[in-house]
Amino acid sequence: MARIRTPKSLEELLKNTSHEEFVSLLGKFTPTDSEGKYLHWDKFIWRLPKGVSEQGAWIATKLSRKAISKTIPLEAEKDSFFSYCIPDSLHAQLHHIDKLCGGGHAIGDGSFISTKEKDRYLVKNLMMEEAITSSQLEGASTTRKVAKEMLETKRKPIDKSEQMIFNNYLLMKKALERKDESLSIELILELHEIATFEAIDNDAVPGALRENNNIAVSNLYNELSHNPPCFTSLKERLNSLCDFANSNHDGQNTDTFIHPLVKAIILHFMIGFIHPFGDGNGRTARALFYWYMLSSGYWLFEYVSISKLIQEKRSDYDTAFIYTETDEFDLTYFIYHQVDIVSKAVNSLNDHIESKKSEFYQFMEWIDKSPISKNLKRGQLELLKEAVKQPGKMFISKQVAMELDINENTARSYLNGLVEADLLVASKSKKNKAIIYLAPAGLREKLKI
Numbered sequence: 447m448a449r450i451r452t453p454k455s456l457e458e459l460l461k462n463t464s465h466e467e468f469v470s471l472l473g474k475f476t477p478t479d480s481e482g483k484y485l486h487w488d489k490f491i492w493r494l495p496k497g498v499s500e501q502g503a504w505i506a507t508k509l510s511r512k513a514i515s516k517t518i519p520l521e522a523e524k525d526s527f528f529s530y531c532i533p534d535s536l537h538a539q540l541h542h543i544d545k546l547c548g549g550g551h552a553i554g555d556g557s558f559i560s561t562k563e564k565d566r567y568l569v570k571n572l573m574m575e576e577a578i579t580s581s582q583l584e585g586a587s588t589t590r591k592v593a594k595e596m597l598e599t600k601r602k603p604i605d606k607s608e609q610m611i612f613n614n615y616l617l618m619k620k621a622l623e624r625k626d627e628s629l630s631i632e633l634i635l636e637l638h639e640i641a642t643f644e645a646i647d648n649d650a651v652p653g654a655l656r657e658n659n660n661i662a663v664s665n666l667y668n669e670l671s672h673n674p675p676c677f678t679s680l681k682e683r684l685n686s687l688c689d690f691a692n693s694n695h696d697g698q699n700t701d702t703f704i705h706p707l708v709k710a711i712i713l714h715f716m717i718g719f720i721h722p723f724g725d726g727n728g729r730t731a732r733a734l735f736y737w738y739m740l741s742s743g744y745w746l747f748e749y750v751s752i753s754k755l756i757q758e759k760r761s762d763y764d765t766a767f768i769y770t771e772t773d774e775f776d777l778t779y780f781i782y783h784q785v786d787i788v789s790k791a792v793n794s795l796n797d798h799i800e801s802k803k804s805e806f807y808q809f810m811e812w813i814d815k816s817p818i819s820k821n822l823k824r825g826q827l828e829l830l831k832e833a834v835k836q837p838g839k840m841f842i843s844k845q846v847a848m849e850l851d852i853n854e855n856t857a858r859s860y861l862n863g864l865v866e867a868d869l870l871v872a873s874k875s876k877k878n879k880a881i882i883y884l885a886p887a888g889l890r891e892k893l894k895i
Contacts, residue, residue, distance in 0.1 A: 450486075450488045450765070450768055450769070450772060451487055451488045451491070452487070452772040452773075453486075453487035453504065453772070453773055455774055456505065456508045456509070456512070456774065459501060459504065459505050459508070460505065463501050463502065463505060467499050467501060467502035467505075468499070468501070468502035468503075468505040468506050470502075471498070471499070471502050471503055471505075471506040472506050472509065472510075473506075474506065475503050475506035475507040475510060476507070476510050476533075477507070477510050477511045477514065477531060477533040478533045478534070478535050479493060482533070482534070482535025482538075483535070484533060484535070484536070484778055484779065484782050485507075486769040486772075486773055486779060487504060487773065488769070490503075490504060490507070491504075511531055511776070511778075514531045514532070514533070515529045515530065515531040515776075515778075516529060516530060516531065516704075517529040518530070518690065518704075518712070518777075519686065519689075519690060520683075520686055520687065520690055520712075520716060521683070521686070522719075522775040523775075526774075526775060527775070528712075528770075528775045528776075528777050529774075529775065529776060529777065530708070530712070530776065530777040530778045530781055531776075531778050532705070532708070532778075533778075536778070536781065536782060536785060539785045539786065539789055540705050540707060540708070540785065542789060543707060543785070543788060543789055543792055546746075546792045546793070546796060547744055547746045547747075547792060573615060573618045573619070573748075573749075574593075574594055574597045574598075574615060575751045575754065576614070576618055576751040576752070576753055576754075577593075577597065577611050577612075577614035577615035577617075577618060578590055578593045578594065578611050578614075579751065579753035579754040579756075579757050580614045580728075580729060580732055580753040581593075581607070581610040581611040581613075581614050581729075582753075582757055583728060583753055583756060583757050583760070584610060584726075584728055584729060585607075585610075586606075586607035586608075586610040586611055587607045588605070588607040588608050588611060592608075593608065593611045596608055596611070596612065597611070597612070597615055598845050598848070598849070599842060599844060599845050600844060600845075600848065603644075606644070606645050609643070609644050609645040610645040610729075613640055613641050613642065613643050613644075613645055613729075614641065614729060616640050617637060617640045617641050617729065617733045618733070618736065620636070620637060620640055620733070621637070621733050621734075621736045621737040621740060622736075622740055622748060624636075624737065625737060625740040625741040626741065627741075628688075628691075628692045629687075629688045629691040629692055629713075629734075629737075629738075630688055631681065631684050631685065631688060633737075634684060634688075634717075634722070634730065634734070635653045635654070635655075636653065637730050637733045637734065637737070638652065638653055638723055638726055638729075638730045639652040639653030641726045641729035641730055641733065642723075642725060642726040642729070646724075646725045646726060647724075647725045648660075648661065648724040648725045649724065650723055650724025650725040650726070651724075652726075654723075655677070655680050655681070655684075655722050655723065656677050656680070656721075656722065656723055656724045657677055658677055659674075659676055659677055661674055661721060661724060662674075663718075663721060671764060671767070671768055672718075672719070672721070672767070672768075672771065674719070674720065674721035675719075675720060675721075680720065680722045683720050683722075684720065684722060687713065687716050687717075687720070690712075690713075691709070691713055691738065695709060706738070706739065706742035706743075706744060707739065707744075707785065707788060708781055708785075709738060709742075710734075710735045710738040710739045710742070711735065711777075711780065711781050711784040711785070712777060712781070713731075713734050713735060713738055714731045714732065714734060714735040714784065715731075715767070715770070715777060715780050717730055717731035717734055718731050718767060719767075719771075732752070732753060735752075746792070746795070749795055750788070750791045750792055750795055751791060751794075751795075752784075752787050752788060752791050754791075755787045755790055755791055755794075756787060762783060763783065766779050766780045766782070766783035766784075767780060805831075809827075809831045809834070810827070812893075813827060813830070813831075813893065816893045818867060818869070818893060821867070822863070822864075822867070823860065823863075825850050825852065825856075825860050826860050826863060826864055828850065829841065829846065829860060829861070829864060829870075830864065830869060830889075830893075832885070833864075833869065833870060833885035833886075833889055834885075834889050834890050834893065836885060837885050837886065837887045837888075837889065838884065838885060838887070839884070839885040840882050840883070840884055840885075841861060841870070841882070841883040841884075841885075842880060842881070842882060842883070843857040843858040843861060843880075843881070844857075846860065846861060858881075861881075861883045864883070865883065868892075869886075869889065869892070869893075870883045870884065870885060870886070871883070871884045871886050872884075
């Protein structure tokens, strides 16, 4: 990773630059470029028109950013606090996300999804997706297929990688469960303890703050990218973070408004910056992000997976973090990056929903033409849909019970009913006495009769 060029502070630039060099550029340089990009000095200097003073243009840009920036009560270094601003291009992205998430109409439209069916079609699958990719960001090496099989069948983890994935699945559920509570150090410690149970390095302790400074944050290329604050300041910093999270910033009966997504991203960043734990900070930070979005009424985020997109461009994530640290603790760089990730994740969710709707309606239209469907229950039709789509797929009663949100006896009766109708094949497992139900080949043709 190329070394990032660090800009001088605005105070230092103003002290050492003549007024003539930047006054004529005021108004010509705004917080973003003409494409709405919030450029760091590292990129800014390469996009200037020929003949324009680099220092003068950067001062003009920084002054325009300062005019709309907000300082938040979270200290970066002694007497230096974090700040951020919301330029028009960022406003536009936030508005786009709000439109897609507003009321959750995309999920609730028509008769496709009832409350139970939302869980059945979306939440378990997508919560598993987030658990797997969040763990892979931290180094878990289990294949996606094996990881999903473990979660679906509730099999116990057999190694550290599987344990990380299982922990992250529980972590997502805990964030949802505790969404109506205020943030406290105790809650942060609980989230960390769940995230790192039997899956922690650096001699760290699950649910305990680090007690030394023997820690450094490396980027994707194992290069030092961040030296966390001293361990003696952790409780004070986390208390300030909790106060910030619990403060009213909704703009009603207060003179301060912070968009909930922006605030959630700040909480995410701050756990990474403070690095309160010897290991598991990333997992805890992402859990805190989800907790805040859910606590702010963005229930759709129960279904939004961000870790996959972060993982695909991990270097961009690291760079956004470093940009904030190297430019007077301006959080706007990290906010832009994360808002872009969330926007893509929400778009992906909507595509997923539309795909599931289309798939389900097509199947129901097709199966209705078969006389076999008249004798089957809705849950059996859902199992049949999967069996038609994946010849050779194995079903077990425990997994079906979880997916359909029914008890295991009902799941077993559904499966046995499909065996009696000659639509599934029952077989005993060689490892134990459990019955495995297999989707036979040629099922689609049989259903056309």
